Amino acid sequence: DGGITQSPKYLFRKEGQNVTLSCEQNLNHDAMYWYRQDPGQGLRLIYYSQIVNDFQKGDIAEGYSVSREKKESFPLTVTSAQKNPTAFYLCASSIGRTPQHFGDGTRLSIL
Amino acid sequence: KQEVTQIPAALSVPEGENLVLNCSFTDSAIYNLQWFRQDPGKGLTSLLLIQSSQREQTSGRLNASLDKSSGRSTLYIAASQPGDSATYLCAASPSGAGSYQLTFGKGTKLSVIP
Numbered sequence: 001d002g003g004i005t006q007s008p009k010y011l012f013r014k015e016g017q018n019v020t021l022s023c024e025q026n027l028n029h030d031a032m033y034w035y036r037q038d039p040g041q042g043l044r045l046i047y048y049s050q051i052v053n054d055f056q057k058g059d060i061a062e063g064y065s066v067s068r069e070k071k072e073s074f075p076l077t078v079t080s081a082q083k084n085p086t087a088f089y090l091c092a093s094s095i096g097r098t099p100q101h102f103g104d105g106t107r108l109s110i111l
Numbered sequence: 112k113q114e115v116t117q118i119p120a121a122l123s124v125p126e127g128e129n130l131v132l133n134c135s136f137t138d139s140a141i142y143n144l145q146w147f148r149q150d151p152g153k154g155l156t157s158l159l160l161i162q163s164s165q166r167e168q169t170s171g172r173l174n175a176s177l178d179k180s181s182g183r184s185t186l187y188i189a190a191s192q193p194g195d196s197a198t199y200l201c202a203a204s205p206s207g208a209g210s211y212q213l214t215f216g217k218g219t220k221l222s223v224i225p
Contacts, residue, residue, distance in 0.1 A: 004154075031211060042115065042200070042215035043155075050211065058212065090154055097211045098143055098204050102154035 002027045006091050006103035012111045013078065013085060021076045021106045023091035032074035033092040033099050036060060043090065049074055050097075078108065086110055113138045115203055117216035124191055125224050132186040132219045134201035139179045142204040146175050146186050149198045149218070158199075159186070163206065191223045 004025045013019045025032065031050050035043040045058030049068040063082025068074055078085045089106045092099035114137045124130050134144070143162045147155040159168045159175040161184070167176040174187040184201055198220045202213040 006154075033211070040217060042217045043202075043213075044215075045212055048211050056211075092155075098145065098160065099211075099213060100145070100157040100160065102147075102156070104154045105152070107152075 004091055004093055004101055004103035006089075006106050008106060009104070011106055011108045013108060014111050016080045018077055018079050019108070021078070021089055021091075021108070023074045023076065023103060024072055025074075025091075025093045025101070026072060027093055027101060028071070029093035029095050029101070030071070031094045031097065031099070032068070033094075034058075034064075034066065034074070034076045035090045035092065037088040037090060037105075046076065046089075113141075113203055113205060113214040115201060115214050115216040117199075117201060117219050119219060120217065121220040121222070123222040123224060126191060126193060128191050128223075130188050130191055130221070132188070132199050132201075132221070134184040134186070134216055136182045136184075136203045136214070138203075138205070139182055140206045141179065142206045142210070144175075144177050144184045145202045145204070145213070146173075146184075147200040147202065149200060155200065188221075191221075193223045193225050196221055196223050 007022045033048040034046040047066045049055035065077045091103045116135045145160045146158045161177040172189040177184045198218040200218045202215045
């Protein structure tokens with residue numbers, strides 16, 4: 001079955017450390033997205049990519065970085081510049097411009 | 112800037128009851144409106160997507176309506192079941208060429224009591 005795989009499910013970050021969240025899709029979708037979800041808040045867009053080797057900042061890109069070297073993969077790096085990284089991170093993909101397929105998320109916490 | 116509001120934040124109903132979840136948005140220039148379900152600790156599952164030219168969409172016991180002029184959408188769940196317990200999110204996609212940014216509401220947490 002086609003879908004989106006996020007790994008790991010749980011991740012812990014130490015002070016000053018960069019961590020990378022993985023997102024892989026086998027849906028052959030052109031567009032991929034990263035969202036952040038905090039308790040009591042709606043999802044907020046971090047970055048999105050319409051095609052390989054191209055990506056755009058969303059509403060809260062500061063402290064994050066992405067790459068899109070392959071159509072199937074869109075990893076997100078949470079850098080040490082992100083001072084409040086504790087959240088639930090969701091990856092999504094779409095054929096057109098409306099994301100409809102989501103992964104099961106990665107929960108990031110600070111040690 | 113688009114704002115999406117969902118009221119109430121939480122709702123508890125007895126099994127078998129019909130219910131309506133509400134979603135309002137401030138900018139009527141939308142491309143589509145989508146309803147999602149989220150189970151605890153999980154990702155989002157798309158339930159229904161209504162294009163801006165449509166008034167409603169149906170899937171099984173679910174019916175979503177869209178009124179762009181009033182900035183409102185509703186999700187109607189018929190004959191609710193305990194398995195319907197989850198958080199329901201609505202999201203508006205902006206019109207305009209190439210715009211990829213959904214605006215999400217904070218969700219309504221539904222509990223269906225057996």
